Amino acid sequence: MISIAKGKKKINDDIWLKIRLIFFGIVITFCFLFVVGHIMIIQFVEGKELSEKAYNQQVKNQILSPSRGTIYDANGEILAQSIAVDTVSLNPGKVTYANNDIVPDEEIAEGMSNIFNITYEEMMEELQSGKSVIVIEKKVEKDKIDKLNEWIKEKGISAGINIDEDSKRYYPYNELASNLIGFCGTDNTGQTGLEERWNDVLTGTAGKVVTTTDVNGNAISDEDEQYVASQNGSNIYLTIDATIQSIAERYLEQAMVENPTADSGNVIIMNPQTGDILAMATNPDYNLNSPSSYIPTKLTEEEWNALQSTEKTNKLLELWTNKAVSDTYEPGSTFKLINAAVGLEEGIVETDTENDFLCTGSYVVAEENGEPIQISCWRKEPHGALSLRGALCNSCNPAFMQLGERIGAQTLYKYYQAFNLFETVGSDIAKAYKGSFTPLDSVGPVELATASFGQRFEISPLQLISAVSAICNDGVLVKPKIVKQIENTDTDSIEVIETEEIRQVISKQTADEVKGMMQSVVTDGTGGHAAVEGFSIGGKSGTSEPRVGHEDEGYVASFIAISPIENTQVVVLVALYGINDENHHQGGQQAGPVAGQILSEVLPYLGITSNTNSESSEQTDTNNLIAVPDIKGKTMSEATKTLQDLGFEVISNAAGDPQSLIVQDQMPKYGVSLSKNSVICLYSSETEERLQVQVPNVKEKPVEQAINILRAKNLNVQLDGTEGVVVSQEPTYETSVEQGSVIHLVIKEKLTDAQ
Numbered sequence: 001m002i003s004i005a006k007g008k009k010k011i012n013d014d015i016w017l018k019i020r021l022i023f024f025g026i027v028i029t030f031c032f033l034f035v036v037g038h039i040m041i042i043q044f045v046e047g048k049e050l051s052e053k054a055y056n057q058q059v060k061n062q063i064l065s066p067s068r069g070t071i072y073d074a075n076g077e078i079l080a081q082s083i084a085v086d087t088v089s090l091n092p093g094k095v096t097y098a099n100n101d102i103v104p105d106e107e108i109a110e111g112m113s114n115i116f117n118i119t120y121e122e123m124m125e126e127l128q129s130g131k132s133v134i135v136i137e138k139k140v141e142k143d144k145i146d147k148l149n150e151w152i153k154e155k156g157i158s159a160g161i162n163i164d165e166d167s168k169r170y171y172p173y174n175e176l177a178s179n180l181i182g183f184c185g186t187d188n189t190g191q192t193g194l195e196e197r198w199n200d201v202l203t204g205t206a207g208k209v210v211t212t213t214d215v216n217g218n219a220i221s222d223e224d225e226q227y228v229a230s231q232n233g234s235n236i237y238l239t240i241d242a243t244i245q246s247i248a249e250r251y252l253e254q255a256m257v258e259n260p261t262a263d264s265g266n267v268i269i270m271n272p273q274t275g276d277i278l279a280m281a282t283n284p285d286y287n288l289n290s291p292s293s294y295i296p297t298k299l300t301e302e303e304w305n306a307l308q309s310t311e312k313t314n315k316l317l318e319l320w321t322n323k324a325v326s327d328t329y330e331p332g333s334t335f336k337l338i339n340a341a342v343g344l345e346e347g348i349v350e351t352d353t354e355n356d357f358l359c360t361g362s363y364v365v366a367e368e369n370g371e372p373i374q375i376s377c378w379r380k381e382p383h384g385a386l387s388l389r390g391a392l393c394n395s396c397n398p399a400f401m402q403l404g405e406r407i408g409a410q411t412l413y414k415y416y417q418a419f420n421l422f423e424t425v426g427s428d429i430a431k432a433y434k435g436s437f438t439p440l441d442s443v444g445p446v447e448l449a450t451a452s453f454g455q456r457f458e459i460s461p462l463q464l465i466s467a468v469s470a471i472c473n474d475g476v477l478v479k480p481k482i483v484k485q486i487e488n489t490d491t492d493s494i495e496v497i498e499t500e501e502i503r504q505v506i507s508k509q510t511a512d513e514v515k516g517m518m519q520s521v522v523t524d525g526t527g528g529h530a531a532v533e534g535f536s537i538g539g540k541s542g543t544s545e546p547r548v549g550h551e552d553e554g555y556v557a558s559f560i561a562i563s564p565i566e567n568t569q570v571v572v573l574v575a576l577y578g579i580n581d582e583n584h585h586q587g588g589q590q591a592g593p594v595a596g597q598i599l600s601e602v603l604p605y606l607g608i609t610s611n612t613n614s615e616s617s618e619q620t621d622t623n624n625l626i627a628v629p630d631i632k633g634k635t636m637s638e639a640t641k642t643l644q645d646l647g648f649e650v651i652s653n654a655a656g657d658p659q660s661l662i663v664q665d666q667m668p669k670y671g672v673s674l675s676k677n678s679v680i681c682l683y684s685s686e687t688e689e690r691l692q693v694q695v696p697n698v699k700e701k702p703v704e705q706a707i708n709i710l711r712a713k714n715l716n717v718q719l720d721g722t723e724g725v726v727v728s729q730e731p732t733y734e735t736s737v738e739q740g741s742v743i744h745l746v747i748k749e750k751l752t753d754a755q
Contacts, residue, residue: 393525
């Protein structure tokens with residue numbers, strides 16, 4: 001029995017052993033299949049992702065930022081450059097002393113608020129916000145970094161404050177050419193103007209260093225290190241001349257002050273032979289180093305602060321706009337030059353055919369319901385019989401309506417196309433718009449008539465000056481050019497941007513005839529205020545009326561001038577927008593003098609010689625002028641006698657004995673030439689309070705009256721011209737100056753026709 005029992009037990013043990021073996025075999029097989037399956041999933045499903053994770057854990061990438069290119073003017077003056085700055089941040093709770101003690105938040109807040117643009121309260125709020133990193137300030141310049149390092153050293157701080165290298169775009173001239181150059185955002189990417197349009201050229205390409213690292217992020221070795229060099233941005237040299245740009249901006253600003261109802265203006269100066277833009281000024285302008293700061297315009301600071309954020313943004317966008325390229329306007333009578341050129345080129349008209357046109361004060365262009373549709377001339381008194389030259393000199397609208405009828409819309413539009421008036425011009429400068437004209441198949445008698453004298457269509461100022469420059473370039477249209485050359489800073493190679501001729505629009509003969517008539521406009525017509533003594537000047541005035549139903553937009557007063565007549569090298573367009581003065585809005589009166597002032601400085605600067613040695617102005621009559629001597633270092637008594645003996649009047653508020661007081665300063669300075677009875681102010685100390693006065697407005701006053709008004713304010717006078725009225729003054733009125741300062745007056749004969 002015992003044997004049988006033992007046998008049964010052995011059998012049972014064998015069965016359980018087999019069962020366990022089978023079970024373990026199944027488990028092992030399952031585990032094996034699971035592992036194999038997981039490996040397959042890792043290999044074929046998640047392999048790519050895991051490989052990337054492994055690579056990222058084992059490889060460290062360091063980005064190498066490229067340097068943004070510099071913008072230069074035509075002579076190598078820096079207009080925009082990137083300078084080294086830093087970004088300052090800290091890690092709350094991890095700012096420690098050298099002994100690893102935590103620096104108290106109160107101490108950090110006090111230090112940061114004393115150095116950076118953040119208050120103590122704001123800093124404490126940031127420190128207690130739970131953030132792991134706080135950016136204190138970006139684009140920090142060296143002086144603040146030096147203060148921060150001094151503070152860190154003084155406090156014995158060893159960790160937790162981060163100073164990271166960065167760069168900042170800097171504009172040395174602040175407002176100069178601001179609407180043209182534009183600015184960069186905080187990421188050094190161009191946002192407006194040339195900075196935006198040429199961003200790809202200026203930016204360059206980032207590089208990187210790829211290094212293999214261990215689990216702690218430390219470099220294993222440099223054997224596998226990969227270095228991809230950054231490609232720095234290229235430098236660009238503009239055709240803009242900073243000196244000419246500053247001249248344009250100065251006289252444009254003066255014109256805006258003298259026309260307080262004008263809301264904006266622009267000046268373009270162009271070389272018609274090369275297409276080089278020598279200056280492109282817009283007013284109002286802004287500081288490129290702080291483009292979003294409040295700008296005094298038609299709004300007071302209180303009104304500005306009361307605006308909603310979207311309203312402020314819209315105002316700033318308008319302020320940043322380059323009106324010369326991105327805005328369009330009705331050119332008015334300046335456009336008569338184009339239509340005159342078309343008529344001459346087509347043989348429809350000649351320059352000096354007497355009685356070719358008749359102005360009765362208005363012209364009937366069509367009939368509607370049996371009633372005549374007539375358009376008046378700008379002048380109430382009819383011009384009578386005119387040649388084409390006479391019509392241009394008098395800016396007669398009826399004469400040009402008659403010329404437009406003879407030419408016809410189809411032919412006019414053919415030439416408008418040839419002059420590129422239907423195309424965008426200047427897209428490499430800013431966002432550009434092409435001309436807006438009535439479609440040819442919709443042009444009726446009224447549309448043809450208004451187009452004939454430059455209204456009821458719109459073009460950009462750059463389009464107009466480009467078209468007129470074609471006339472000045474023997475009829476050849478060239479593409480306006482703003483970039484002179486591109487310099488690769490890595491290779492030092494230079495790409496020169498060549499002049500691009502587009503097409504011959506009119507013949508040289510026609511071009512010469514139009515330029516001859518432009519000279520007559522200045523010598524005998526509505527452009528007399530643009531004349532410059534000693535130089536041959538041509539021009540055309542323009543006055544655009546507000547659109548019907550939009551009278552609040554005001555008038556546009558403009559003038560386009562050229563010089564010299566032969567071999568023309570400079571074309572200047574001046575436009576003042578939004579003038580709401582019914583008595584002072586004509587282009588010849590408001591914009592003509594600005595063009596003349598600009599040319600009077602630009603032509604000598606460019607080395608264009610005067611065509612006469614005779615000077616008629618009082619300013620250059622050496623027989624009537626006396627040079628102010630240098631009397632600094634003399635006693636008040638001696639200086640006064642010296643000046644009075646020369647015929648000057650002397651003013652001084654110095655307290656003390658004139659026998660012992662020593663002259664430390666004088667106004668005007670030594671060397672200025674003035675007429676007798678001019679005022680000299682003497683000061684016994686460099687710090688003595690200066691005698692200030694506001695310049696009165698003498699514009700459009702007869703010369704003798706203007707002199708008397710200025711002398712009554714103890715201001716001295718220099719004259720450009722001797723007979724007529726004041727057409728411009730510098731400094732402009734309401735400017736605060738020292739008594740004894742010299743006010744420069746430009747005198748021209750009074751024009752009755754200055755449209």
